[in-house]
Amino acid sequence: MKTVELTCINCPLGCRIEVMMNEAGGIELVTGNSCHRGDIYARKEVTAPTRIVTSSVRVYGSRTGERMVPVKTASDVPKGKIMDVIRDLAGVSVPCPVRIGDVLMKDIAGTGVDMIATKNVD
Ligand code: SF4
DSSP: OOOEEEEEOOSSTEEEEEEOOTTTOEEEEESSSSSSSHHHHHHHHHHHHHEOOEEEEEEEOOTOOOEEEEESSSEEEEEGGHHHHHHTTTTTTEOOBBTOOOEEEEEESSOOOOOEEEBBBB
């Protein structure tokens, strides 16, 4: 039996969660979470961890003189793909105007997830 200790990142409480795992890698018990979201997070974190990735990309043609727009993945991507996502963003430049929710890159790093704008830039 092995115990994995985690801090839940789903809310500011940051519950300390323990996941007891058997020799085969199966989850036996999750404790320390104060709500069901923590249980879901812990089970996913020890089996297939994922994250939303936030960053920014260059824009051109902004009438307000802005040079960057903040972006995020439209949903979680596998943790192991985060650096690939960041690499794919390097050198990307998009024309203005940009609207919140605009898809700026489709299928980023082959994850099947789109990169979307999180701010309007005129
Ligand atoms: S387990 Fe629930 S209450 Fe605790 S940090 Fe996670 S989301 Fe917040």
